[in-house]
Amino acid sequence: MLPEDQQPTDVSTSLSPRPDGGAQTTGRWVVTFADAGDESAHAATLRSAGMSNVMSSLDFEGQAMELAEAGSSDAVMFAELGVAVVSADPRQASGIRSAAGGAVVSVEPEYVQHVLPAAGDDRYLQGYRDGVTDVSARLLGDAGVKLARDEDAADFADNAQFTWGLQATGIPSCSFTGAGIKIAVLDTGFHLAHPDFVGRNIISQSFIQGVTSAEDGHGHGTHCVGTACGPGAPATGVARYGCAPEADILVGKVLSDEGFGDDTSILAGINWAVANRAEIISMSIGADVPQVSQVYEAVGRRALNRGSLIVAAAGNNARRDEPSLPTAERYGFVGISANSPSIMAVAALDEKLGIGVFSARSLADVHGGNIDLAGPGVRVLSSWNVPRPEYDDRHYRSISGTSMATPHVAGVAALWCQARGVTGRQLWTTLTQQAQRMQLPSVDAGSGLLQAPQ
Known part of the structure; x- marks a missing residue:
């Protein structure tokens, strides 16, 4: 909304x-x-x-x-x-x-x-994809609405040129790069020496007491920065994984290397990003708390007034592959801060454009507890802070979660900023109006799958 x-x-x-x-x-x-x-x-x-x-x-x-x-x-x-x-x-x-x-x-x-718990890595949900739970996901939902992907839906996969998420959002045919647009990623920091980011315009700041560097000792923040702002041609020859390869990057370390922080750190990061005129603020961190906080609603609204759009992970508290669970437990709910009416809540889709089994659903009885947009969030390849043997000791990893869908939205938002010169509420409207409508119910996918400008 x-x-x-x-x-x-x-x-x-x-x-x-x-x-x-x-x-x-x-x-x-x-x-x-x-x-x-x-x-x-x-x-x-x-x-x-x-x-x-x-x-x-x-x-x-x-x-x-x-x-x-x-x-x-x-x-x-x-x-x-x-x-x-x-x-x-x-x-x-x-x-x-x-x-x-x-x-x-x-x-x-x-x-x-703390960071939203990772929903898994490269092997996550392999059983789901080929097993009996895939059949159950195709059944009708409680209200008689089909919850699963269309039988004729696209089936994306990483290739030598682009990750599946970039393909699904129209990046390969997009001529915009995010040049001149600032994206602030507030998370566990960033691996500042990552080989794919040599020469990039990166401003970093730690908001953790006693920690002077924004270096990422966790990995979550590095992954999110990569999806939003990774290079057009990675130095190591891996497929392109970043949406806005020429965007300016603001890295705010608001969570420790253990993945923990407090409101003081997070608010300090948001305040810094707004003060430095970041058009987009990406927060792949969330709480399984359904009540809306007046603090973060005021923050989201005031950021919009200053031309900064906050996008946030909806949450990974659903268990859609367990049909025996009560409805509330099976579908979860959007937690803070994504449940703020003035912060864009992002759900996660898989390679067949079905809803991720972990992706939270809108809360009907909470004003603002709605999914606004959906992005690729299952088995997403991006940068990582330590070498991974499965990628020939290069700095990459595939993980899943609404945390991975959120920086897709942040990066594509930068492309729209560049293409149309829109910020704040106008940017919000553009993203939702230009989204690809889906057969999924809006309580799961909001306005649909975000799309890059063409």
């Missing part, structure tokens, strides 16, 4: 669950101001609530915050977003909103977040 300025709700980053099924929190609180304007007024509001030591993103060049310096602060403000993270006890936090009058619209716990 196209976001509206008045909608007050959410983000897309993954929470670390507690044993009781909840989500871990840090003990800090995220304050959302009614507007993203008067920084001095916001600081005064926090000081009136007893927070004397207030740090702002404006204190840093390019708003690239050094969060190690935030440890002794009572509050950290993000100027572009109109939000702050504060250290306060529950009683003090509950008093912030009432003391501020209409200047504060929400005070929410700060969550611990």
Whole structure:
């Protein structure tokens, strides 16, 4: 759904669950101001609530915050977003909103977040493809809607020139490259010495306390950067895997090498990307939490107002290949932050353009909990941070997830930015209007499979 300025709700980053099924929190609180304007007024509001030591993103060049310096602060403000993270006890936090009058619209716990669990690698779902679960996937859904791919649908495969995802989205016949467009990938960082990215315009920043480099020790971020921005002709001769080979790359390390981070790091990354005028912000991180966060909805809406579109992974909590499960468990739901009306939620498709068995479904009873667009997300080949023997010791890997579909959308979005000069809400509209309509229900695939400009 196209976001509206008045909608007050959410983000897309993954929470670390507690044993009781909840989500871990840090003990800090995220304050959302009614507007993203008067920084001095916001600081005064926090000081009136007893927070004397207030740090702002404006204190840093390019708003690239050094969060190690935030440890002794009572509050950290993000100027572009109109939000702050504060250290306060529950009683003090509950008093912030009432003391501020209409200047504060929400005070929410700060969550611990992590990358969406990988849905698998090259061998993932091989049994599904040829087994009995493929038959069950062709059955009618609960509402009598066919959930599986069309019998006559295309069957894509990687070839010597292009990965199957680039073929499915029309990249081979697209003349645009993303030149002059900035894509920010907020994740576990990037393998800065990857041989395919020598000479590329890459700006990187770590937003993890105590970590000065955005180097990726995990792999997830490197994979996502590759899909969105990989080269037109990889140096090692592997098939082209990147959508926007000439886009400028902003790498924000908002999750540690273990895949964990918190709202402070993620908000700092978004704030930095918006301040540096990134047209697209890609976040392949999410939380299995159905409730919409007012913090991330405000962030998504304000980013759109500044010409930055946030695309986020819908989530991998479905188990569609287990027909005996209750409906809610089988189809899952879109989690935060992708369930925000102002953040584009991306589902995952397989090589036959069927919905990935792990890909979350729209939540009918949550405003904003909808799938907006679908992208290739099963067995996706892209860059990796360490050599993989199956690729002759080169730096590549195939994995699956809505995390892999999201950077496809980010990269193709850059092509549309270049082709039509559209940003923000206009870019959102263009992507959904130009998508390839599918036989899949919209609760699974939204407007359909994204397509590159021709």
